[in-house]
Amino acid sequence: MTDRQKFLYFIALHRTGLWVTALSLLLLVFPLVENNPYTLGLTNLIAIHAIVVLGLNLFIGYAGQISLGHAAFFGLGAYGSAIACVTFGLDSWLAMLLVAGLVALVALLVGIPALRLTGHYLAMATLGLNFVFHTILLQWDQMTGGPSGFYGIPSLSLGSFAFDDELRLHYLLWGLALLSLLLCLNLVRSGVGRGLSALAGDEIAAAALGVDTRRAKVKVFVLSAVLASVAGSLFAHTYGFISPDSFGIFVSTDLVIMVVIGGMGSIWGSLFGAALITLLPEWMDLFETYKDFVHGGILVLVLMFLPQGLITGLLDLLRVQLARLRQKNVTA
Protein backbone atom coordinates (compact mmCIF):
# COMPACT_ATOMS: atom_id res chain seq x y z
CA MET A 1 0.00 0.00 0.00
CA THR A 2 1.20 3.48 -0.76
CA ASP A 3 1.16 6.09 1.98
CA ARG A 4 -1.85 7.71 0.45
CA GLN A 5 -3.78 4.44 0.42
CA LYS A 6 -2.74 3.76 3.99
CA PHE A 7 -3.96 7.18 4.96
CA LEU A 8 -7.31 6.71 3.21
CA TYR A 9 -7.72 3.28 4.75
CA PHE A 10 -7.03 4.70 8.20
CA ILE A 11 -9.61 7.42 7.62
CA ALA A 12 -12.21 4.94 6.43
CA LEU A 13 -11.59 2.62 9.36
CA HIS A 14 -11.77 5.32 12.01
CA ARG A 15 -14.23 7.60 10.30
CA THR A 16 -16.74 7.66 13.13
CA GLY A 17 -14.09 8.12 15.80
CA LEU A 18 -12.53 10.98 13.85
CA TRP A 19 -15.84 12.77 13.48
CA VAL A 20 -16.57 12.42 17.18
CA THR A 21 -13.10 13.71 18.03
CA ALA A 22 -13.49 16.65 15.69
CA LEU A 23 -16.86 17.57 17.15
CA SER A 24 -15.50 17.25 20.69
CA LEU A 25 -12.60 19.57 19.90
CA LEU A 26 -14.94 22.06 18.29
CA LEU A 27 -17.17 22.10 21.35
CA LEU A 28 -14.15 22.33 23.63
CA VAL A 29 -12.98 25.58 22.08
CA PHE A 30 -16.43 26.95 21.22
CA PRO A 31 -16.78 28.97 24.47
CA LEU A 32 -13.41 30.61 23.82
CA VAL A 33 -14.70 31.99 20.56
CA GLU A 34 -18.26 32.66 21.63
CA ASN A 35 -18.65 33.40 25.32
CA ASN A 36 -21.91 35.30 25.17
CA PRO A 37 -24.10 33.69 27.88
CA TYR A 38 -27.17 34.04 25.69
CA THR A 39 -25.61 32.05 22.87
CA LEU A 40 -24.25 29.46 25.25
CA GLY A 41 -27.69 29.18 26.80
CA LEU A 42 -29.06 28.31 23.37
CA THR A 43 -26.40 25.78 22.52
CA ASN A 44 -26.91 24.23 25.94
CA LEU A 45 -30.57 23.78 25.13
CA ILE A 46 -29.52 22.11 21.87
CA ALA A 47 -27.44 19.65 23.87
CA ILE A 48 -30.42 18.78 26.08
CA HIS A 49 -32.72 18.35 23.06
CA ALA A 50 -30.08 16.32 21.26
CA ILE A 51 -30.04 13.73 24.06
CA VAL A 52 -33.80 13.22 23.74
CA VAL A 53 -33.75 13.22 19.95
CA LEU A 54 -30.94 10.63 19.77
CA GLY A 55 -33.06 8.13 21.65
CA LEU A 56 -36.28 9.02 19.90
CA ASN A 57 -34.57 8.72 16.55
CA LEU A 58 -33.40 5.19 17.34
CA PHE A 59 -36.97 4.35 18.22
CA ILE A 60 -38.66 5.97 15.21
CA GLY A 61 -35.93 5.12 12.73
CA TYR A 62 -35.27 1.58 13.83
CA ALA A 63 -38.39 0.24 15.52
CA GLY A 64 -40.50 1.89 12.83
CA GLN A 65 -42.94 3.28 15.37
CA ILE A 66 -43.88 6.78 16.38
CA SER A 67 -43.99 8.06 19.90
CA LEU A 68 -46.04 11.17 20.50
CA GLY A 69 -45.31 11.09 24.18
CA HIS A 70 -41.61 11.61 24.66
CA ALA A 71 -42.23 14.97 26.29
CA ALA A 72 -43.84 12.95 29.08
CA PHE A 73 -40.64 10.97 29.66
CA PHE A 74 -38.70 14.22 29.41
CA GLY A 75 -41.08 15.75 31.96
CA LEU A 76 -40.97 12.72 34.25
CA GLY A 77 -37.21 13.16 34.36
CA ALA A 78 -37.50 16.87 35.10
CA TYR A 79 -40.24 16.70 37.73
CA GLY A 80 -38.84 13.48 39.14
CA SER A 81 -35.49 15.11 39.75
CA ALA A 82 -37.08 18.28 41.08
CA ILE A 83 -39.31 16.48 43.55
CA ALA A 84 -36.63 14.02 44.62
CA CYS A 85 -34.08 16.79 45.25
CA VAL A 86 -36.24 19.58 46.67
CA THR A 87 -39.08 17.75 48.36
CA PHE A 88 -37.18 14.68 49.52
CA GLY A 89 -33.69 16.14 49.71
CA LEU A 90 -31.96 13.43 47.67
CA ASP A 91 -28.57 13.93 46.04
CA SER A 92 -29.19 15.22 42.52
CA TRP A 93 -27.06 12.64 40.68
CA LEU A 94 -28.64 9.82 42.65
CA ALA A 95 -32.07 11.29 41.92
CA MET A 96 -31.26 11.40 38.20
CA LEU A 97 -30.39 7.69 38.23
CA LEU A 98 -33.39 6.66 40.31
CA VAL A 99 -35.78 8.65 38.16
CA ALA A 100 -34.27 7.19 34.98
CA GLY A 101 -34.83 3.72 36.42
CA LEU A 102 -38.41 4.59 37.23
CA VAL A 103 -38.99 5.95 33.74
CA ALA A 104 -37.53 2.75 32.26
CA LEU A 105 -40.15 0.86 34.23
CA VAL A 106 -42.96 3.13 33.02
CA ALA A 107 -41.77 2.75 29.41
CA LEU A 108 -41.67 -1.02 29.84
CA LEU A 109 -45.22 -1.08 31.19
CA VAL A 110 -46.51 1.13 28.38
CA GLY A 111 -44.37 -0.43 25.68
CA ILE A 112 -44.97 -4.15 26.22
CA PRO A 113 -48.72 -4.10 25.60
CA ALA A 114 -48.65 -1.27 23.04
CA LEU A 115 -45.83 -2.73 20.93
CA ARG A 116 -47.56 -6.11 20.85
CA LEU A 117 -50.17 -4.60 18.56
CA THR A 118 -49.38 -3.59 15.03
CA GLY A 119 -50.20 -0.24 13.49
CA HIS A 120 -49.93 2.99 15.37
CA TYR A 121 -51.37 1.94 18.68
CA LEU A 122 -48.20 3.06 20.34
CA ALA A 123 -48.61 6.54 18.92
CA MET A 124 -52.06 6.68 20.50
CA ALA A 125 -50.89 5.13 23.76
CA THR A 126 -47.98 7.55 24.11
CA LEU A 127 -50.15 10.50 23.17
CA GLY A 128 -52.57 9.43 25.90
CA LEU A 129 -49.72 9.03 28.35
CA ASN A 130 -48.49 12.53 27.59
CA PHE A 131 -51.96 13.94 28.02
CA VAL A 132 -52.51 12.22 31.36
CA PHE A 133 -49.08 13.27 32.55
CA HIS A 134 -49.66 16.90 31.57
CA THR A 135 -53.01 16.90 33.37
CA ILE A 136 -51.43 15.48 36.50
CA LEU A 137 -48.78 18.20 36.41
CA LEU A 138 -51.50 20.83 36.30
CA GLN A 139 -53.79 19.28 38.90
CA TRP A 140 -51.54 17.84 41.57
CA ASP A 141 -50.24 21.20 42.69
CA GLN A 142 -49.02 20.28 46.20
CA MET A 143 -46.47 18.04 44.54
CA THR A 144 -45.79 19.73 41.20
CA GLY A 145 -46.58 23.37 41.85
CA GLY A 146 -49.44 23.20 39.34
CA PRO A 147 -49.67 25.66 36.43
CA SER A 148 -47.27 28.14 38.03
CA GLY A 149 -44.45 25.60 37.97
CA PHE A 150 -41.79 24.23 40.29
CA TYR A 151 -39.18 26.66 41.62
CA GLY A 152 -35.85 26.41 43.35
CA ILE A 153 -34.29 23.32 41.81
CA PRO A 154 -30.60 23.29 42.76
CA SER A 155 -27.79 23.23 40.21
CA LEU A 156 -25.88 20.03 39.67
CA SER A 157 -22.52 19.97 41.37
CA LEU A 158 -19.44 17.83 41.78
CA GLY A 159 -18.25 18.36 45.34
CA SER A 160 -18.12 22.11 45.77
CA PHE A 161 -17.95 22.76 42.02
CA ALA A 162 -21.45 23.82 40.98
CA PHE A 163 -22.59 23.83 37.34
CA ASP A 164 -24.33 27.14 37.80
CA ASP A 165 -23.29 29.33 34.87
CA GLU A 166 -23.64 28.88 31.11
CA LEU A 167 -19.97 28.15 30.59
CA ARG A 168 -19.78 25.36 33.14
CA LEU A 169 -23.09 23.99 31.93
CA HIS A 170 -21.76 24.02 28.38
CA TYR A 171 -19.09 21.50 29.28
CA LEU A 172 -21.39 19.37 31.40
CA LEU A 173 -24.29 19.24 28.96
CA TRP A 174 -22.23 18.79 25.82
CA GLY A 175 -20.09 16.22 27.59
CA LEU A 176 -23.18 14.17 28.32
CA ALA A 177 -24.63 14.79 24.86
CA LEU A 178 -21.40 13.55 23.27
CA LEU A 179 -21.44 10.53 25.55
CA SER A 180 -24.99 9.73 24.43
CA LEU A 181 -23.93 10.28 20.84
CA LEU A 182 -21.05 7.86 21.24
CA LEU A 183 -23.21 5.20 22.89
CA CYS A 184 -25.80 5.47 20.13
CA LEU A 185 -23.15 5.36 17.40
CA ASN A 186 -21.66 2.24 18.99
CA LEU A 187 -25.07 0.66 19.13
CA VAL A 188 -25.97 1.20 15.49
CA ARG A 189 -22.56 -0.01 14.31
CA SER A 190 -22.84 -3.28 16.24
CA GLY A 191 -24.50 -6.57 15.42
CA VAL A 192 -27.43 -5.51 17.55
CA GLY A 193 -27.67 -2.33 15.49
CA ARG A 194 -27.73 -4.32 12.27
CA GLY A 195 -30.56 -6.38 13.72
CA LEU A 196 -32.37 -3.11 14.36
CA SER A 197 -31.73 -1.89 10.80
CA ALA A 198 -33.13 -5.19 9.58
CA LEU A 199 -36.17 -4.63 11.76
CA ALA A 200 -36.61 -1.17 10.28
CA GLY A 201 -36.34 -2.58 6.76
CA ASP A 202 -38.59 -5.61 6.96
CA GLU A 203 -39.93 -7.27 10.08
CA ILE A 204 -40.52 -10.67 8.51
CA ALA A 205 -37.02 -10.81 7.06
CA ALA A 206 -35.55 -9.63 10.37
CA ALA A 207 -37.35 -12.36 12.28
CA ALA A 208 -36.21 -14.96 9.75
CA LEU A 209 -32.64 -13.88 10.52
CA GLY A 210 -33.13 -14.40 14.25
CA VAL A 211 -34.08 -10.91 15.44
CA ASP A 212 -36.63 -11.00 18.24
CA THR A 213 -38.58 -8.13 16.77
CA ARG A 214 -41.00 -7.53 19.61
CA ARG A 215 -38.31 -7.54 22.24
CA ALA A 216 -36.03 -5.32 20.19
CA LYS A 217 -38.78 -2.72 19.83
CA VAL A 218 -39.46 -2.68 23.55
CA LYS A 219 -35.75 -2.38 24.32
CA VAL A 220 -35.28 0.58 22.00
CA PHE A 221 -38.39 2.21 23.42
CA VAL A 222 -37.06 1.86 26.96
CA LEU A 223 -33.66 3.16 25.92
CA SER A 224 -35.21 6.21 24.30
CA ALA A 225 -37.35 6.88 27.37
CA VAL A 226 -34.30 6.67 29.63
CA LEU A 227 -32.38 9.15 27.49
CA ALA A 228 -35.39 11.49 27.54
CA SER A 229 -35.57 11.20 31.31
CA VAL A 230 -31.88 12.02 31.79
CA ALA A 231 -32.28 15.01 29.49
CA GLY A 232 -35.29 16.09 31.56
CA SER A 233 -33.32 15.91 34.79
CA LEU A 234 -30.57 18.00 33.20
CA PHE A 235 -33.19 20.48 31.99
CA ALA A 236 -34.57 20.90 35.52
CA HIS A 237 -31.15 21.44 37.09
CA THR A 238 -30.07 23.78 34.30
CA TYR A 239 -32.98 26.21 34.59
CA GLY A 240 -33.87 25.76 38.25
CA PHE A 241 -37.50 26.20 37.27
CA ILE A 242 -39.88 23.99 35.31
CA SER A 243 -43.52 24.32 34.36
CA PRO A 244 -46.06 22.05 32.64
CA ASP A 245 -45.77 24.08 29.42
CA SER A 246 -42.42 22.50 28.67
CA PHE A 247 -43.87 18.99 28.63
CA GLY A 248 -47.10 19.16 26.66
CA ILE A 249 -47.99 17.20 23.54
CA PHE A 250 -46.77 19.97 21.24
CA VAL A 251 -43.32 19.50 22.71
CA SER A 252 -43.64 15.82 21.83
CA THR A 253 -44.46 16.66 18.23
CA ASP A 254 -41.56 19.12 18.10
CA LEU A 255 -39.27 16.30 19.18
CA VAL A 256 -40.67 14.13 16.40
CA ILE A 257 -40.05 16.96 13.94
CA MET A 258 -36.43 17.16 15.07
CA VAL A 259 -36.13 13.45 14.31
CA VAL A 260 -37.73 13.85 10.90
CA ILE A 261 -35.44 16.73 10.00
CA GLY A 262 -32.42 14.73 11.08
CA GLY A 263 -33.61 11.66 9.24
CA MET A 264 -34.88 8.27 10.36
CA GLY A 265 -32.20 6.30 12.10
CA SER A 266 -29.52 8.90 11.54
CA ILE A 267 -27.46 9.53 14.63
CA TRP A 268 -25.64 12.57 13.26
CA GLY A 269 -28.85 13.87 11.77
CA SER A 270 -30.34 13.90 15.27
CA LEU A 271 -27.85 16.56 16.32
CA PHE A 272 -28.67 18.60 13.26
CA GLY A 273 -32.43 18.31 13.73
CA ALA A 274 -32.19 19.28 17.40
CA ALA A 275 -30.03 22.28 16.53
CA LEU A 276 -32.15 23.51 13.65
CA ILE A 277 -35.51 23.36 15.41
CA THR A 278 -34.04 24.87 18.59
CA LEU A 279 -32.48 27.76 16.69
CA LEU A 280 -35.13 28.54 14.07
CA PRO A 281 -37.37 30.64 16.37
CA GLU A 282 -34.29 32.71 17.30
CA TRP A 283 -33.55 33.49 13.69
CA MET A 284 -37.04 34.37 12.58
CA ASP A 285 -39.62 36.32 14.53
CA LEU A 286 -42.20 35.26 12.03
CA PHE A 287 -41.31 31.71 12.81
CA GLU A 288 -41.95 32.26 16.50
CA THR A 289 -45.45 33.59 15.83
CA TYR A 290 -46.49 30.89 13.40
CA LYS A 291 -44.41 28.15 15.00
CA ASP A 292 -46.97 25.39 14.81
CA PHE A 293 -47.79 26.12 11.17
CA VAL A 294 -44.17 26.18 10.16
CA HIS A 295 -43.39 22.99 12.05
CA GLY A 296 -46.40 21.25 10.55
CA GLY A 297 -45.42 22.49 7.09
CA ILE A 298 -41.85 21.23 7.43
CA LEU A 299 -43.12 17.85 8.59
CA VAL A 300 -45.52 17.43 5.69
CA LEU A 301 -43.01 18.58 3.05
CA VAL A 302 -40.19 16.35 4.29
CA LEU A 303 -42.38 13.30 4.65
CA MET A 304 -43.89 13.83 1.20
CA PHE A 305 -40.64 14.20 -0.69
CA LEU A 306 -38.11 12.41 1.51
CA PRO A 307 -39.92 9.81 3.60
CA GLN A 308 -36.63 8.80 5.19
CA GLY A 309 -36.28 12.27 6.66
CA LEU A 310 -34.40 15.29 5.40
CA ILE A 311 -30.73 14.50 5.99
CA THR A 312 -31.01 10.74 5.59
CA GLY A 313 -33.14 11.17 2.50
CA LEU A 314 -30.61 13.46 0.85
CA LEU A 315 -27.70 11.22 1.82
CA ASP A 316 -29.49 8.17 0.44
CA LEU A 317 -30.05 9.92 -2.87
CA LEU A 318 -26.37 10.85 -2.96
CA ARG A 319 -25.19 7.33 -2.13
CA VAL A 320 -27.39 5.80 -4.81
CA GLN A 321 -26.18 8.33 -7.39
CA LEU A 322 -22.54 7.64 -6.51
CA ALA A 323 -23.02 3.90 -6.75
CA ARG A 324 -24.77 4.29 -10.10
CA LEU A 325 -21.85 6.36 -11.36
CA ARG A 326 -19.37 3.73 -10.25
CA GLN A 327 -21.53 1.05 -11.83
CA LYS A 328 -21.33 2.90 -15.14
CA ASN A 329 -17.56 3.25 -14.85
CA VAL A 330 -17.23 -0.47 -14.19
CA THR A 331 -19.31 -1.49 -17.18
CA ALA A 332 -17.87 1.18 -19.49
Add this chain to the structure above:
Amino acid sequence: MLRLEQLSKNFGGLPALSQVSFEVFPGQVTALIGPNGAGKSTLINCMTGVLQPSSGRVLFRGAAISSLAAHQIARCGIARTFQNLKLFPRLSVLDNVLTGLTCEAGSSMVMAMLRLPYLRHRERRLRLRALEALDRFGLGDKADWPAAVLAYGDKKRVELARATVGNPQLILLDEPVAGLNAAETAAVGEQLHLLRRAGHTLLLIEHDMDLVMKLADQVVVLDSGQKIASGTPAEVRRNPRVLEAYLGCMEATA
Protein backbone atom coordinates in the same frame (compact mmCIF):
# COMPACT_ATOMS: atom_id res chain seq x y z
CA MET B 1 -33.78 -33.82 10.13
CA LEU B 2 -36.98 -31.95 9.36
CA ARG B 3 -40.29 -33.74 9.41
CA LEU B 4 -43.69 -32.42 8.41
CA GLU B 5 -46.65 -34.27 9.85
CA GLN B 6 -50.08 -33.74 8.33
CA LEU B 7 -49.47 -30.05 7.84
CA SER B 8 -52.51 -28.04 6.77
CA LYS B 9 -53.07 -24.36 6.24
CA ASN B 10 -56.31 -22.58 5.40
CA PHE B 11 -56.68 -18.99 4.33
CA GLY B 12 -60.14 -17.92 5.41
CA GLY B 13 -61.57 -21.38 4.89
CA LEU B 14 -59.78 -22.01 1.59
CA PRO B 15 -57.24 -24.78 1.96
CA ALA B 16 -53.76 -23.81 0.70
CA LEU B 17 -52.16 -26.92 2.16
CA SER B 18 -53.87 -30.12 3.18
CA GLN B 19 -52.29 -32.90 5.17
CA VAL B 20 -48.81 -32.59 3.73
CA SER B 21 -46.24 -34.95 5.22
CA PHE B 22 -42.67 -35.60 4.19
CA GLU B 23 -39.19 -35.64 5.58
CA VAL B 24 -36.00 -33.79 4.72
CA PHE B 25 -32.91 -35.91 5.31
CA PRO B 26 -29.59 -34.51 6.50
CA GLY B 27 -27.01 -33.87 3.83
CA GLN B 28 -29.55 -34.16 1.04
CA VAL B 29 -31.18 -31.78 -1.35
CA THR B 30 -34.94 -32.09 -1.24
CA ALA B 31 -36.72 -30.33 -4.08
CA LEU B 32 -40.26 -29.12 -3.72
CA ILE B 33 -42.01 -28.61 -7.03
CA GLY B 34 -45.50 -27.93 -8.23
CA PRO B 35 -47.44 -25.55 -10.45
CA ASN B 36 -48.05 -21.91 -9.52
CA GLY B 37 -50.28 -21.57 -6.50
CA ALA B 38 -49.63 -25.15 -5.37
CA GLY B 39 -48.73 -23.97 -1.87
CA LYS B 40 -44.94 -24.26 -1.95
CA SER B 41 -44.20 -20.84 -0.50
CA THR B 42 -46.98 -21.28 2.01
CA LEU B 43 -45.29 -24.48 3.14
CA ILE B 44 -41.97 -22.71 3.74
CA ASN B 45 -43.76 -19.89 5.53
CA CYS B 46 -45.41 -22.41 7.84
CA MET B 47 -42.08 -24.07 8.56
CA THR B 48 -40.33 -20.82 9.41
CA GLY B 49 -42.98 -19.28 11.63
CA VAL B 50 -44.05 -16.58 9.17
CA LEU B 51 -47.44 -18.30 9.11
CA GLN B 52 -49.05 -20.47 11.75
CA PRO B 53 -50.16 -23.85 10.34
CA SER B 54 -53.85 -24.54 10.83
CA SER B 55 -53.09 -28.08 11.92
CA GLY B 56 -50.27 -30.57 11.87
CA ARG B 57 -46.72 -30.35 13.16
CA VAL B 58 -43.22 -29.51 12.01
CA LEU B 59 -40.42 -31.38 13.77
CA PHE B 60 -36.81 -30.27 13.55
CA ARG B 61 -34.35 -32.80 14.95
CA GLY B 62 -37.19 -34.41 16.80
CA ALA B 63 -38.51 -31.26 18.48
CA ALA B 64 -41.74 -29.58 17.46
CA ILE B 65 -41.04 -26.10 16.11
CA SER B 66 -44.46 -25.25 14.72
CA SER B 67 -45.42 -23.30 17.83
CA LEU B 68 -42.18 -21.29 18.00
CA ALA B 69 -41.83 -17.70 16.84
CA ALA B 70 -39.97 -17.00 13.60
CA HIS B 71 -36.81 -15.74 15.32
CA GLN B 72 -36.65 -18.79 17.57
CA ILE B 73 -36.87 -21.07 14.56
CA ALA B 74 -34.08 -19.09 12.89
CA ARG B 75 -31.96 -19.52 16.01
CA CYS B 76 -32.45 -23.29 15.77
CA GLY B 77 -30.34 -23.12 12.61
CA ILE B 78 -32.91 -22.81 9.84
CA ALA B 79 -32.21 -20.13 7.25
CA ARG B 80 -34.28 -19.16 4.25
CA THR B 81 -34.57 -16.93 1.24
CA PHE B 82 -37.73 -15.26 0.02
CA GLN B 83 -39.43 -15.62 -3.32
CA ASN B 84 -39.95 -11.86 -3.51
CA LEU B 85 -36.58 -10.62 -2.39
CA LYS B 86 -36.38 -9.25 1.11
CA LEU B 87 -33.08 -7.43 1.14
CA PHE B 88 -32.57 -4.28 3.16
CA PRO B 89 -32.23 -1.66 0.41
CA ARG B 90 -30.65 1.03 2.57
CA LEU B 91 -27.93 -1.19 4.00
CA SER B 92 -24.76 -1.91 2.10
CA VAL B 93 -24.35 -5.28 0.43
CA LEU B 94 -21.87 -6.32 3.11
CA ASP B 95 -24.20 -5.29 5.93
CA ASN B 96 -27.00 -7.22 4.28
CA VAL B 97 -24.87 -10.35 4.39
CA LEU B 98 -23.82 -9.56 7.96
CA THR B 99 -27.46 -9.60 9.04
CA GLY B 100 -27.26 -13.30 8.21
CA LEU B 101 -24.93 -13.60 11.20
CA THR B 102 -27.31 -11.92 13.65
CA CYS B 103 -27.50 -15.04 15.81
CA GLU B 104 -23.76 -14.98 16.38
CA ALA B 105 -23.32 -11.24 16.77
CA GLY B 106 -24.62 -11.09 20.33
CA SER B 107 -27.85 -9.50 21.44
CA SER B 108 -27.01 -7.37 24.46
CA MET B 109 -27.77 -3.76 23.76
CA VAL B 110 -25.72 -2.52 26.71
CA MET B 111 -22.62 -4.42 25.61
CA ALA B 112 -23.08 -3.11 22.09
CA MET B 113 -23.30 0.47 23.33
CA LEU B 114 -20.09 0.06 25.28
CA ARG B 115 -18.38 -1.51 22.25
CA LEU B 116 -16.23 -3.73 24.41
CA PRO B 117 -13.05 -5.14 22.83
CA TYR B 118 -14.39 -8.68 22.62
CA LEU B 119 -17.26 -7.40 20.49
CA ARG B 120 -14.89 -5.49 18.23
CA HIS B 121 -12.87 -8.65 17.61
CA ARG B 122 -15.98 -10.67 16.98
CA GLU B 123 -17.22 -8.01 14.59
CA ARG B 124 -13.99 -8.20 12.61
CA ARG B 125 -14.27 -12.00 12.33
CA LEU B 126 -17.89 -11.81 11.21
CA ARG B 127 -16.98 -9.18 8.63
CA LEU B 128 -14.32 -11.45 7.14
CA ARG B 129 -16.78 -14.30 6.92
CA ALA B 130 -19.35 -12.10 5.22
CA LEU B 131 -16.75 -10.94 2.70
CA GLU B 132 -15.83 -14.57 2.00
CA ALA B 133 -19.47 -15.39 1.40
CA LEU B 134 -19.76 -12.46 -1.00
CA ASP B 135 -16.66 -13.59 -2.85
CA ARG B 136 -18.13 -17.05 -3.25
CA PHE B 137 -21.08 -15.49 -5.05
CA GLY B 138 -18.84 -13.21 -7.09
CA LEU B 139 -19.95 -10.03 -5.40
CA GLY B 140 -16.84 -9.14 -3.43
CA ASP B 141 -16.24 -5.94 -5.37
CA LYS B 142 -19.71 -4.62 -4.63
CA ALA B 143 -19.50 -5.05 -0.86
CA ASP B 144 -19.94 -1.38 0.00
CA TRP B 145 -22.69 -0.59 -2.50
CA PRO B 146 -26.14 0.15 -1.20
CA ALA B 147 -28.19 -2.97 -1.92
CA ALA B 148 -30.86 -0.85 -3.61
CA VAL B 149 -28.76 -0.22 -6.72
CA LEU B 150 -27.89 -3.86 -7.48
CA ALA B 151 -29.28 -5.60 -10.53
CA TYR B 152 -31.95 -8.24 -9.88
CA GLY B 153 -29.59 -11.16 -10.37
CA ASP B 154 -27.09 -9.69 -7.93
CA LYS B 155 -29.78 -9.11 -5.34
CA LYS B 156 -30.82 -12.75 -5.57
CA ARG B 157 -27.26 -13.80 -4.97
CA VAL B 158 -26.87 -11.45 -2.01
CA GLU B 159 -29.89 -13.14 -0.47
CA LEU B 160 -28.26 -16.50 -1.01
CA ALA B 161 -25.06 -15.27 0.57
CA ARG B 162 -27.04 -13.95 3.53
CA ALA B 163 -28.89 -17.25 3.98
CA THR B 164 -25.75 -19.36 3.82
CA VAL B 165 -23.15 -17.25 5.61
CA GLY B 166 -24.11 -18.47 9.08
CA ASN B 167 -23.64 -22.15 8.19
CA PRO B 168 -27.22 -23.02 9.05
CA GLN B 169 -28.17 -26.66 9.51
CA LEU B 170 -31.03 -26.37 7.08
CA ILE B 171 -31.44 -23.91 4.22
CA LEU B 172 -34.82 -23.27 2.64
CA LEU B 173 -34.58 -21.69 -0.80
CA ASP B 174 -37.68 -20.26 -2.45
CA GLU B 175 -36.97 -20.17 -6.19
CA PRO B 176 -33.32 -19.09 -6.05
CA VAL B 177 -32.88 -18.86 -9.83
CA ALA B 178 -36.25 -17.44 -10.84
CA GLY B 179 -35.69 -14.46 -13.11
CA LEU B 180 -31.97 -15.09 -13.59
CA ASN B 181 -30.40 -15.45 -17.04
CA ALA B 182 -28.73 -18.66 -18.15
CA ALA B 183 -25.23 -17.67 -17.03
CA GLU B 184 -26.42 -16.53 -13.62
CA THR B 185 -28.50 -19.68 -13.23
CA ALA B 186 -25.45 -21.80 -13.99
CA ALA B 187 -23.38 -19.89 -11.44
CA VAL B 188 -25.99 -20.24 -8.71
CA GLY B 189 -26.44 -23.92 -9.59
CA GLU B 190 -22.70 -24.36 -9.14
CA GLN B 191 -22.89 -22.75 -5.69
CA LEU B 192 -25.76 -25.01 -4.67
CA HIS B 193 -23.70 -28.00 -5.78
CA LEU B 194 -20.86 -26.83 -3.61
CA LEU B 195 -23.17 -26.37 -0.65
CA ARG B 196 -24.46 -29.88 -1.09
CA ARG B 197 -20.98 -31.28 -1.39
CA ALA B 198 -20.04 -29.45 1.81
CA GLY B 199 -22.77 -31.44 3.55
CA HIS B 200 -25.46 -28.80 3.84
CA THR B 201 -29.09 -29.80 3.90
CA LEU B 202 -31.27 -27.95 1.43
CA LEU B 203 -34.94 -27.68 0.72
CA LEU B 204 -35.24 -26.21 -2.74
CA ILE B 205 -38.35 -24.79 -4.34
CA GLU B 206 -37.73 -24.36 -8.02
CA HIS B 207 -39.50 -24.27 -11.34
CA ASP B 208 -36.26 -24.83 -13.28
CA MET B 209 -36.50 -28.58 -13.91
CA ASP B 210 -32.94 -28.94 -15.17
CA LEU B 211 -31.62 -27.61 -11.90
CA VAL B 212 -33.99 -29.77 -9.85
CA MET B 213 -33.13 -32.93 -11.75
CA LYS B 214 -29.42 -32.29 -11.42
CA LEU B 215 -29.35 -31.33 -7.76
CA ALA B 216 -32.11 -33.15 -5.95
CA ASP B 217 -31.80 -36.40 -4.05
CA GLN B 218 -35.50 -36.40 -3.38
CA VAL B 219 -38.37 -34.58 -5.08
CA VAL B 220 -41.71 -33.80 -3.47
CA VAL B 221 -44.53 -32.69 -5.74
CA LEU B 222 -47.36 -30.48 -4.54
CA ASP B 223 -50.51 -29.70 -6.44
CA SER B 224 -53.38 -27.61 -5.05
CA GLY B 225 -51.99 -27.96 -1.56
CA GLN B 226 -51.68 -31.73 -1.67
CA LYS B 227 -48.65 -33.92 -1.95
CA ILE B 228 -49.23 -35.93 -5.09
CA ALA B 229 -45.88 -37.68 -5.37
CA SER B 230 -42.40 -38.02 -3.95
CA GLY B 231 -39.28 -39.97 -4.76
CA THR B 232 -36.04 -39.70 -6.69
CA PRO B 233 -36.01 -37.31 -9.64
CA ALA B 234 -36.20 -40.22 -12.05
CA GLU B 235 -39.19 -41.76 -10.29
CA VAL B 236 -41.05 -38.49 -10.13
CA ARG B 237 -40.41 -37.78 -13.75
CA ARG B 238 -42.09 -41.06 -14.72
CA ASN B 239 -45.04 -40.64 -12.35
CA PRO B 240 -48.21 -40.21 -14.44
CA ARG B 241 -49.93 -38.00 -11.87
CA VAL B 242 -47.03 -35.63 -11.90
CA LEU B 243 -46.93 -35.55 -15.66
CA GLU B 244 -50.59 -34.79 -15.69
CA ALA B 245 -50.56 -32.11 -13.00
CA TYR B 246 -47.32 -30.42 -13.67
CA LEU B 247 -45.01 -31.40 -16.44
CA GLY B 248 -47.93 -31.90 -18.79
CA CYS B 249 -49.19 -28.44 -18.20
CA MET B 250 -45.69 -27.07 -18.71
CA GLU B 251 -45.38 -28.88 -22.03
CA ALA B 252 -48.78 -27.67 -23.05
CA THR B 253 -47.67 -24.10 -22.55
CA ALA B 254 -44.24 -24.68 -24.07
